Amino acid sequence: MGPPPRPELHEKLATILAICQKMNSQRDLGALLDLIAREATSLLDCDRASIFLLDRERNELWSKVALGSDEILRFDARLGIAGSAALTGQTVNSSDAYRDRRFYTAIDDRTGYRTRTVLAVAVRNQKGEIIGAFEALNKRTGAFHARDEEALAALASHAAIAIETAQLIGELRRNQDELTQQNAHLWREVESRYATHGILGAGAAIQQVVRLVERIRDSAVNVLITGESGTGKELAAKAIHYTSPRARQPFVALNCAALPETLVESELFGIERGVATGVEPRIGQFQKADGGTLFLDEIGDLSLAAQAKILRVLQERVLERVGGRTAIPVDVRVVAATNKDLQAEIAKGSFREDLYYRIKVIHIHMPPLREIRDEIPLLANHFLREYCREAGRGAMEISSEVMRRLAAAEWPGNVRQLRNEVIRLAACARRGVIAIDDLWDGIPAPVCGQPPIQAAPAKSLKKAVEDMERRMIVDALQQTRNNQQQASRRLGLSRQGLINKMKRYAIAGAGQ
Numbered sequence: 025m026g027p028p029p030r031p032e033l034h035e036k037l038a039t040i041l042a043i044c045q046k047m048n049s050q051r052d053l054g055a056l057l058d059l060i061a062r063e064a065t066s067l068l069d070c071d072r073a074s075i076f077l078l079d080r081e082r083n084e085l086w087s088k089v090a091l092g093s094d095e096i097l098r099f100d101a102r103l104g105i106a107g108s109a110a111l112t113g114q115t116v117n118s119s120d121a122y123r124d125r126r127f128y129t130a131i132d133d134r135t136g137y138r139t140r141t142v143l144a145v146a147v148r149n150q151k152g153e154i155i156g157a158f159e160a161l162n163k164r165t166g167a168f169h170a171r172d173e174e175a176l177a178a179l180a181s182h183a184a185i186a187i188e189t190a191q192l193i194g195e196l197r198r199n200q201d202e203l204t205q206q207n208a209h210l211w212r213e214v215e216s217r218y219a220t221h222g223i224l225g226a227g228a229a230i231q232q233v234v235r236l237v238e239r240i241r242d243s244a245v246n247v248l249i250t251g252e253s254g255t256g257k258e259l260a261a262k263a264i265h266y267t268s269p270r271a272r273q274p275f276v277a278l279n280c281a282a283l284p285e286t287l288v289e290s291e292l293f294g295i296e297r298g299v300a301t302g303v304e305p306r307i308g309q310f311q312k313a314d315g316g317t318l319f320l321d322e323i324g325d326l327s328l329a330a331q332a333k334i335l336r337v338l339q340e341r342v343l344e345r346v347g348g349r350t351a352i353p354v355d356v357r358v359v360a361a362t363n364k365d366l367q368a369e370i371a372k373g374s375f376r377e378d379l380y381y382r383i384k385v386i387h388i389h390m391p392p393l394r395e396i397r398d399e400i401p402l403l404a405n406h407f408l409r410e411y412c413r414e415a416g417r418g419a420m421e422i423s424s425e426v427m428r429r430l431a432a433a434e435w436p437g438n439v440r441q442l443r444n445e446v447i448r449l450a451a452c453a454r455r456g457v458i459a460i461d462d463l464w465d466g467i468p469a470p471v472c473g474q475p476p477i478q479a480a481p482a483k484s485l486k487k488a489v490e491d492m493e494r495r496m497i498v499d500a501l502q503q504t505r506n507n508q509q510q511a512s513r514r515l516g517l518s519r520q521g522l523i524n525k526m527k528r529y530a531i532a533g534a535g536q
C-alpha cells in the first residue's frame with residue numbers, strides 16, 4: 025500500500041468526482057459547457073475558464089464567448105494558447121500571456137478582457153482523439169502550478185465524455201425532430217388521400233361506405249345506418265347531408281332514445297297555440313329540418329306509437345302539429361341510425377316492418393373497429409394530429425411499439441374509444457413521442473396471443489386457473505417492462521400480492 029493521499033489532493037479528488045456527477049447529468053451541450061467552465065473556475069481558483077471545441081471540417085476552435093451567453097467565438101485552430109494545446113496535445117502553462125508568442129491577443133481585443141496567466145490542456149475523447157482544449161485564465165494569486173495542471177487535465181478527460189454524450193444526444197434529438205416532422209407530413213398526405221367528408225379509412229370496408237355516400241349524393245332517398253356504438257354513424261349521416269344538394273339547408277339531429285313518450289309527438293311535429301294553458305306554440309324537428317336532413321339517431325328505441333306517426337309523415341309528406349288541424353307539407357330526407365338489430369326487433373314485434381323498409385332504402389353498415397384493424401394507425405395519427413393542433417402543441421408521434429399495441433387491442437367502444445385513448449396518451453406523454461412507458465392500463469387488452477380457453481386440453485379446474493393466473497402475471501410484467509407497481513395495478517393486486525404469486529409460480533424477479 026502506498027502512502028495516504030495528501031489531504032488537499034484528497035479534497036480535490038472528491039471535488040472532481042462531485043463535478044463529474046453534475047456533468048454526467050447535464051445533457052444540453054450549451055448548459056454543460058457553462059457548467060464545466062464554472063466548476064473549473066472555482067476548482068482552480070482562477071477568474072475564467074473555457075472549453076474550446078475543435079471543428080475538424082473547418083479546422084477551427086469554437087467556444088461560447090461568456091458564461092450563459094449563446095454568442096460563439098470562432099478562430100483558426102492554429103492560433104493561440106488553446107490552439108497550441110489542441111494541436112500538440114501538450115499542456116501549456118504561461119505565467120505571462122503577453123510575453124508568450126503563442127498567445128493570440130485578438131480575443132482579448134475583441135472581448136476587452138486582460139489575460140495575465142493561462143493554463144491550457146488538450147481535451148481528448150475515449151479513443152484518445154483531441155476534440156478541443158480546456159483553458160483557465162488568471163489564477164487569483166500568482167501563477168498556475170503543477171497541481172492545477174493535474175486537476176485541469178483530470179477534469180478535461182471527464183468533460184470529454186460528458187461533451188460527447190451531449191453532442192450525440194443533441195444530434196439524436198435533431199434527427200428525431202426531423203423524422204417527427206417528416207412523419208407528420210407523410211400522414212397528412214396519406215390522410216388527404218383517404219379522408220372523404222371526414223370519414224377516414226383506406227381499406228375496402230370504409231371505402232365502400234365512402235363510395236355509397238358519393239353515389240347517393242344527388243338523390244333524397246332515406247338511409248339507414250347501422251353499427252355498434254362509436255363506429256361513426258353520426259359522422260356518416262353528416263357526410264350524407266353535407267355532400268348532398270341539401271347541404272345548405274339544416275341538418276337536424278334528434279336522439280330518439282332521449283325522448284320521453286309523452287313528448288315524442290310535440291317534439292317531432294310541433295305544437296299549436298292554445299292546446300293547453302301555459303303551453304307555448306313550437307315547431308317540431310321535422311319542420312326545422314324542412315328542405316334539409318333529419319337525423320333520427322337510435323331509431324330502434326322509438327315506441328310503436330311514435331313509429332306509426334313517423335311512418336305517416338314519410339308516406340304522405342305532410343304533418344299535423346299537436347292540436348292543429350291543417351296538414352303542413354314538409355320536404356325532409358330522413359337518415360336514421362341504430363345499434364340495434366332491427367330485424368330482430370321486428371321479429372319481437374317491437375319495430376314496424378313497414379317503417380323499416382321506408383327508411384332502409386339505402387343501408388350503410390359501419391364496421392366495428394376490430395374488423396378494420398388496418399385503419400388503426402391512420403385513425404390514431406389523425407386523432408393525434410387533431411389533438412396537437414387543438415392543444416397548440418408541436419407535432420407528436422406514436423412509437424411503433426405503442427402503435428402495435430393499439431392495433432392489437434380490443435376496442436369495445438370502437439373509433440370513439442380509440443380517439444379518447446389517443447388524446448389521453450398524448451396529454452400525458454412526457455416527450456414528443458408516445459412511448460411504451462407512457463401507456464397506462466387504459467388500452468383494452470390485446471386480443472391476440474392467448475388461445476381460447478376451450479382449446480385447452482382437459483385438466484383440472486385448479487390447474488387451468490393457475491395456468492391462466494400465471495399467464496396473466498407474465499403478460500402484465502412484460503407489458504410494464506417488469507414494473508411491479510404498474511403490473512400489480514393492472515392485475516388488481518397489491519404489490520406484495522403480486523410478489524407472493526410470482527414466488528408461487530417461480531416467475532423471475534420476485535426477490536426485487
Ligand SMILES: Nc1ncnc2c1ncn2[C@@H]1O[C@H](COP(=O)(O)OP(=O)(O)OP(=O)(O)O)[C@@H](O)[C@H]1O
Nearest residue numbers: 222223224225252253254255256257258259439440
Ligand atoms: N372512419 C372514421 N374516420 C374518422 N373519424 C371517425 C371515423 N369513425 C368514427 N370517427 C370518430 O369517432 C367518434 C365517434 O363517431 P360517431 O359519433 O359518429 O359514432 P356513432 O356510431 O354515432 O356512435 P354512437 O352509437 O355511440 O352514437 C367521432 O369523434 C368521429 O368523428
Ligand SMILES: [Mg+2]
Nearest residue numbers: 254257258321
Ligand atoms: Mg351517434
